[in-house]
Amino acid sequence: MPSNGGWLLALSVAALTVNTIGAATSERTERNCSVTPPYLPSTAVNTTIRLQELREHMLPMNISAYIIPGTDAHLSEYIAPRDARVAFMTGFTGSAGSVVVTQTKASLWTDSRYWVQAERQMDCNWDLETDFSIGSVAEWLIAEVPPGGEIGFDPFLFSLSDNKDQQRLWTTDEKDCARCSSKSHTHWCLSGLFNMRGNDIPYNPFFYSYTLLTMDEIWLFVHMNRVTDDLKEYLNASCDGALCVQLKSYDSVLDHVKQYVATPGVKVWIGTEYTNYALYEIITPQDKLMTSTYSPVLMAKAVKDETEQRILRDAHIRDAVAVVQLLMWLEKVVPNGKETELSAAEYVNHARSKQKDNRGPSFETISASGPNAALAHYSPTNDTSRKLTVDEMYLVDSGGQYLDGTTDITRTVHWGNPTALQKEAFTRVLMGNIEISRTIFPTGTRGVNMEMLGRRALWELGLNYGHGTGHGVGNYFGVHEWPVGFQSNNIPFRAGMFTSIEPGFYKENDFGIRIEDVVVIVPVDTKYGHNYLTFDTVSLVPYDRKLIDTSLLSSEQLQWLNRYYETIRRLLVPELDSQGLHEEKKWVLTNTEPFIHSGSSATTTFSSSLTIFLLGITVLHNVIEAF
Numbered sequence: 066m067p068s069n070g071g072w073l074l075a076l077s078v079a080a081l082t083v084n085t086i087g088a089a090t091s092e093r094t095e096r097n098c099s100v101t102p103p104y105l106p107s108t109a110v111n112t113t114i115r116l117q118e119l120r121e122h123m124l125p126m127n128i129s130a131y132i133i134p135g136t137d138a139h140l141s142e143y144i145a146p147r148d149a150r151v152a153f154m155t156g157f158t159g160s161a162g163s164v165v166v167t168q169t170k171a172s173l174w175t176d177s178r179y180w181v182q183a184e185r186q187m188d189c190n191w192d193l194e195t196d197f198s199i200g201s202v203a204e205w206l207i208a209e210v211p212p213g214g215e216i217g218f219d220p221f222l223f224s225l226s227d228n229k230d231q232q233r234l235w236t237t238d239e240k241d242c243a244r245c246s247s248k249s250h251t252h253w254c255l256s257g258l259f260n261m262r263g264n265d266i267p268y269n270p271f272f273y274s275y276t277l278l279t280m281d282e283i284w285l286f287v288h289m290n291r292v293t294d295d296l297k298e299y300l301n302a303s304c305d306g307a308l309c310v311q312l313k314s315y316d317s318v319l320d321h322v323k324q325y326v327a328t329p330g331v332k333v334w335i336g337t338e339y340t341n342y343a344l345y346e347i348i349t350p351q352d353k354l355m356t357s358t359y360s361p362v363l364m365a366k367a368v369k370d371e372t373e374q375r376i377l378r379d380a381h382i383r384d385a386v387a388v389v390q391l392l393m394w395l396e397k398v399v400p401n402g403k404e405t406e407l408s409a410a411e412y413v414n415h416a417r418s419k420q421k422d423n424r425g426p427s428f429e430t431i432s433a434s435g436p437n438a439a440l441a442h443y444s445p446t447n448d449t450s451r452k453l454t455v456d457e458m459y460l461v462d463s464g465g466q467y468l469d470g471t472t473d474i475t476r477t478v479h480w481g482n483p484t485a486l487q488k489e490a491f492t493r494v495l496m497g498n499i500e501i502s503r504t505i506f507p508t509g510t511r512g513v514n515m516e517m518l519g520r521r522a523l524w525e526l527g528l529n530y531g532h533g534t535g536h537g538v539g540n541y542f543g544v545h546e547w548p549v550g551f552q553s554n555n556i557p558f559r560a561g562m563f564t565s566i567e568p569g570f571y572k573e574n575d576f577g578i579r580i581e582d583v584v585v586i587v588p589v590d591t592k593y594g595h596n597y598l599t600f601d602t603v604s605l606v607p608y609d610r611k612l613i614d615t616s617l618l619s620s621e622q623l624q625w626l627n628r629y630y631e632t633i634r635r636l637l638v639p640e641l642d643s644q645g646l647h648e649e650k651k652w653v654l655t656n657t658e659p660f661i662h663s664g665s666s667a668t669t670t671f672s673s674s675l676t677i678f679l680l681g682i683t684v685l686h687n688v689i690e691a692f
C-alpha cells in the first residue's frame with residue numbers, strides 16, 4: 066500500500082475527482098455553504114455544539130488558535146477510534162487531516178484524495194483548505210492570530226521535529242509560541258524491544274506504551290488492565306535485576322521521567338522524529354539531552370536477523386496462496402457479472418484467514434475497479450463498490466498479519482481486452498518494479514537515490530505517479546514500518562531490511578495500475594567489489610500476462626522476470642502441494658510459463674507489425690484521447 070504523505074511530507078498526489086464514483090443518485094452529496102440556508106447532505110455532521118465547547122475552553126486560557134493533528138501520542142500513522150480527534154471535531158473521517166480553530170474560524174487541511182469526502186461530511190462551520198502543506202497552515206495562522214496571540218496544542222500529539230518547524234515559524238514572524246507542544250511512533254519500537262504485541266490499533270498489533278531503559282532498570286509504562294499474568298511472567302522470565310521489566314501505569318510516564326531526569330549525572334537519549342514534545346520538554350537542562358533522528362530501537366528493528374528473515378519469507382509464501390486463490394476465482398466468476406469490489410475484498414480476507422497463523426488483514430483491503438483504482442487509497446464501501454466486469458481493469462492491494470510476518474502486495478489485472486494505453490502503462494510500471502528489483506548497489510545506498518529507476522520507463526512517455534515508491538514492513542508489526550523505504554527521510558539500505566517496491570500509474574476517471582512486491586535486501590557477489598547488495602523478491606504471485614508487452618522489455622528485464630517466475634514455482638508449488646490445492650497449482654504453473662522475447666521470433670514480429678499497421682489509425686486516435 067502506498068505510504069501516506071503526512072503534513073510535513075507533502076506528496077504531490079494528483080488532483081482527482083470522484084464525482085463519477087458511487088451508486089448513481091440524484092441526491093446532491095456535497096454541502097453548499099453559499100446558499101441560504103446552507104445545503105447539507107445527510108452525511109454531514111452537525112458540529113456546532115462541540116465547536117462551541119472547544120471555543121469556551123480556549124477563552125479563559127487566552128488561546129487565539131488551537132491546533133489538532135490527526136495522530137496520537139505515539140505519532141501513529143494508523144490511529145485507534147478513541148484517538149480520532151479530527152473526526153470528532155469535524156465529522157470528516159479520512160485518514161489524513163489537521164485542524165485549526167479560532168474564535169471565529171474553523172479550518173480543515175487534507176490532501177486531494179479526501180476533498181470530496183470532506184465536502185460530504187463537514188457542515189458549514191468548517192472551511193476546507195486544499196493546500197496540504199505546513200506552509201499553508203503557517204500562513205493561515207499568521208493571518209488569523211494577532212501579534213502576541215497564543216497558539217495552543219496538545220504536547221503529546223506533536224513530535225519534537227514537528228515542533229522545531231513550528232518554533233522556527235513563530236520566531237521568524239516574531240510571534241510568541243507560549244504553548245508549544247509535540248509527537249511519536251513509540252509503540253513500534255516498544256513492541257519490538259520487548260517482542261510483545263497488542264491490539265490497541267486496528268490492523269496493527271500494537272499496544273500503547275512508553276519505556277525508560279536505563280543502565281540498571283527497565284521501565285514499561287502500559288495500561289495495567291491490558292497486561293495478562295502470562296505476560297508478567299514472560300517479562301520477568303530468566304532475568305535478574307537490571308534485565309527484569311518493571312511495569313508502571315501508562316499515565317505515570319511524565320512523573321517518572323521527571324524524577325529520573327532529576328538524578329544527578331544522567332543523560333537521556335531520545336529519537337526526535339517519534340518522541341512527543343511533552344516528554345522532550347521535561348528533559349532539562351539541555352545538557353541532559355542526547356538526540357538522534359530515530360531511536361536506536363527503531364534502527365535495530367529495521368534490520369531483520371536470520372530468523373526474522375526466514376519467518377517473514379515463510380509468511381509471504383502462505384500469503385501468496387491466498388492471493389492466487391483470489392485471482393483464480395475472479396478469473397472464473399467475473400464474467401458471470403455478480404461480483405463486486407466488496408465481495409472480492411471479502412474473498413481475499415477470507416482466503417488469508419484460512420492460512421496458518423493469520424491474524425487478519427494488515428490494512429483495509431483496497432479492491433478497486435475502473436475509475437475507483439485511480440484513487441490511490443480507495444477502499445470500497447457499500448456506497449461506492451463497483452460491479453467487476455471484463456471491460457474494466459481491477460487493482461487489489463491487500464496484506465495479512467501473520468504471527469511470523471506482515472505482508473502487502475498489489476496486483477492489477479484485466480479479464481477482457483485491455484486498451485493499448487493500459488497495456489503499455491502496465492508494462493512500463495512493471496519495468497519500473499523490475500529495474501529497482503534487479504539493481505545492484507553498494508551497502509548504505511539510500512532508497513531515494515534509486516527510486517527514479519521505478520519511474521524512468523513511465524517518464525519516457527510523460528507518465529508518472531503521485532505516491533511513494535516503497536516502505537518498510539515488519540515481522541507481525543506495521544505494514545508501513547519506518548524508517549525503511551525510498552523517501553528522502555528514510556535511512557540507507559542494509560542487508561536484512563525488507564521494503565515494498567510499488568510503482569503505479571493512474572488515469573483519472575478511468576483506471577489505475579500498481580504493481581507492488583515486498584523484497585528483502587541481500588548481499589550479492591560482484592566481479593570486483595565487496596559489500597554490494599541487491600533485492601530479493603519475497604512476494605510470490607505472477608503478474609497478469611495479458612497486460613505485459615514483452616517487446617518493450619530489455620533482455621535483462623525479461624531474464625529477471627523469468628528467474629522470478631522460476632522462484633515462484635520453486636517456493637509456492639510445494640506449499641500448494643502440501644495444502645492439497647491442485648487447481649491453484651495448475652493456475653500457477655500456467656501463469657509462470659517462461660516468456661520468450663518477442664524480438665527473437667520473426668513470425669511474431671511480422672504479425673505484430675502487421676496488426677499495428679492495420680490498426681494504426683484507431684490506435685493513434687486512442688492515444689491522442691488518452692493523453
Ligand SMILES: *[C@@H]1O[C@H](CO)[C@@H](O)[C@H](O)[C@H]1NC(C)=O
Pocket residue numbers: 096097098099100
Ligand atoms: C451552491 O449553490 C449556488 C446556487 O444554486 C450555486 O451557484 C453554486 O455553484 C453552488 N456551489 C456549490 C459548491 O455547489
Ligand SMILES: *[C@@H]1O[C@H](CO)[C@@H](O)[C@H](O)[C@H]1NC(C)=O
Pocket residue numbers: 105111112113114
Ligand atoms: C446544529 O445543532 C445546533 C445545536 O443543536 C442547532 O441549533 C442547529 O440548528 C443545527 N444545525 C443544523 C444545520 O441542523
Ligand SMILES: *[C@@H]1O[C@H](CO)[C@@H](O)[C@H](O)[C@H]1NC(C)=O
Pocket residue numbers: 127129211212213214215
Ligand atoms: C490575551 O492575549 C492578548 C493578545 O492576543 C493580550 O493582549 C492579552 O494581554 C492577553 N490576556 C491575558 C489575560 O493574558
Ligand SMILES: *[C@@H]1O[C@H](CO)[C@@H](O)[C@H](O)[C@H]1NC(C)=O
Pocket residue numbers: 297298300301306309310311312
Ligand atoms: C519483575 O521482578 C522484579 C524484581 O523481582 C519486580 O520488581 C518487578 O515488579 C517484576 N515485574 C513484573 C512485571 O512482574
Ligand SMILES: *[C@@H]1O[C@H](CO)[C@@H](O)[C@H](O)[C@H]1NC(C)=O
Pocket residue numbers: 445446447
Ligand atoms: C454493507 O452493508 C451491509 C448490510 O447493511 C453491512 O453488514 C456491511 O457491514 C456493510 N459493509 C461496509 C463495508 O460498509
